[in-house]
Amino acid sequence: MTLSDMRSIEILGARVSYRIWGEKTGDALLCLHGNPTSSYLWRHVGEGLRDICTVIAPDLPGQGHSELGPRAGTWEDLEQFVEDFAAALGLGPFSLALHDWGGLIGFRWLFDHPHREKNLRRLIISDTGFFPVGNDAWHSLAKIWRTDGEGEAWMDALTFDDFREVMRAANASLSDEAVAEYWKTFSTKERRYSKLALYRSGDFDKIRPYEGRLQALKCPALIIWGENDIFIPAAAAHLFNQQIANSELHVLPDAGHFLWEDAPAATVRLVREFLLSY
Numbered sequence: 001m002t003l004s005d006m007r008s009i010e011i012l013g014a015r016v017s018y019r020i021w022g023e024k025t026g027d028a029l030l031c032l033h034g035n036p037t038s039s040y041l042w043r044h045v046g047e048g049l050r051d052i053c054t055v056i057a058p059d060l061p062g063q064g065h066s067e068l069g070p071r072a073g074t075w076e077d078l079e080q081f082v083e084d085f086a087a088a089l090g091l092g093p094f095s096l097a098l099h100d101w102g103g104l105i106g107f108r109w110l111f112d113h114p115h116r117e118k119n120l121r122r123l124i125i126s127d128t129g130f131f132p133v134g135n136d137a138w139h140s141l142a143k144i145w146r147t148d149g150e151g152e153a154w155m156d157a158l159t160f161d162d163f164r165e166v167m168r169a170a171n172a173s174l175s176d177e178a179v180a181e182y183w184k185t186f187s188t189k190e191r192r193y194s195k196l197a198l199y200r201s202g203d204f205d206k207i208r209p210y211e212g213r214l215q216a217l218k219c220p221a222l223i224i225w226g227e228n229d230i231f232i233p234a235a236a237a238h239l240f241n242q243q244i245a246n247s248e249l250h251v252l253p254d255a256g257h258f259l260w261e262d263a264p265a266a267t268v269r270l271v272r273e274f275l276l277s278y
Contacts, residue, residue, distance in 0.1 A: 005046070006065070011084045014069025018058040018085075019043070022050030027093050027121060029275070031057040032082065034100020034128070035195060036163075036185040038064030040178065041099065041260050048268035052275060053095070058085050060105075062194040063185040073194025074201035075104065082109045086116065095122040095275065099260065100232075101198070103128025108206075111213045122278055123221040123244075124271060127229050127257050129236050130214065132207040138199075139231045141166070145199040155192040170230055171258045178261060214243040221247035222274040224267055226255035248274070 008017045019039045029049065031042040039057035046055040061081055062068035071077040082105060098106045107130045110117045138146065145151040163186060164179050186192050221244045225237035234251050241249040250270055255262035 008065070009085075009088055011081070011088060012069050012071070014061065014067040014071075015065075016058060016061070016067070016081075016085060017065035018056060019046060020057075021046035021055040022052070023054055025050065026053035027095060028054045028056050028091060029095045029097060029124075030086070030091065031055060031097040032099070032102030032106045033057065033060065033063070034102045035198065036063070036167075036182050037100070037258070038181060038184065040064065040181040041258070042097070044260065044264035044268055045097070045271060048264075049272060049275065052272065056089065058082075060102075062191045064181070065184070068190055068194055071194075073197040075108070075198060075206070076201065078105045078198070079108045079112065082106065083113055083116075091116075091119075093119045093121055095124070096120060097124040097126070097271070098128055099126045100128055100257070103130060104202070107210070107213075111210050117217075120217075120219050122275060123217065123219055124274070125221060125223045125237075125240055126259060126267075127225055127232050127237075129232055130207060130210070131204075131236070131239060132211060133204050135204055137204065138202075142199055142202075145196050146202070151196045151199075152193070155186075155189075155196065158186060158192065171256055171261055174258070174261055214240070215245070217244055217246075219246070220274075220278050222270065223247055223249045224259060224270055225249075225251045226257055226259035226262060227251050227253045228256040229259075231257045 005019050008015050033041045038059045042057040049055055059066035061071050062073050144154050163183055167174050167179055223237050223240050225234045227234055241247050252263050260267055
């Protein structure tokens with residue numbers, strides 16, 4: 001990663017950072033990360049694909065190097081941010097890669113903005129969800145964050161060592177550099193509490209109005225999952241595969257939730273082959 005790959009723009013008076021690889025090379029591949037990662041998650045994808053497409057990965061507000069600005073950090077806030085970001089960059093025909101909360105945000109953005117869905121060429125889905133399940137489906141840590149008082153106490157007590165332990169439980173091989181990058185999302189009280197706003201806005205009933213939209217997608221889709229995902233089981237990958245007609249599924253046996261960190265060579269190879277096939 002070179003310094004020239006890092007860019008910033010201003011949206012709603014706040015500085016938004018993003019990484020770009022292969023500028024003016026093919027259509028754009030827009031990559032949306034989740035919590036608690038950042039555009040850093042997509043570094044291997046960017047470097048591995050910069051010769052065939054333009055890879056663009058923003059830091060969501062309050063994560064990575066992006067300021068939170070006037071947004072509270074809710075699901076709806078981040079959906080609108082993606083539209084504001086896409087508009088600011090003049091995004092035309094594009095492919096889309098989604099991970100974790102990036103999927104929940106990205107799917108709502110697509111379906112709420114038909115002109116974006118119309119311009120979608122290819123879709124890459126990893127370790128996320130977009131199904132109207134009950135709110136008891138949240139993992140244990142998310143349930144703490146969704147609980148008034150309990151979530152604030154957890155965030156107030158969080159230390160860097162605690163964070164590193166949580167991340168290493170999901171990915172034992174996560175580098176010190178990656179842990180330090182992802183810690184930025186918890187580096188201030190404002191950023192920490194914006195994650196509480198995100199999870200508390202995340203009622204799965206909000207997905208019900210979009211039922212049938214996955215099945216209606218026309219573009220080809222690549223679904224990649226970590227078999228050892230402790231947050232979103234691989235059953236969700238099979239459900240995506242069932243609902244999206246023109247899709248292919250790959251479950252990686254030695255990868256967990258952060259599969260882009262666990263298996264960079266395998267994920268880049270699969271995405272590259274997929275993009276070159278369509």
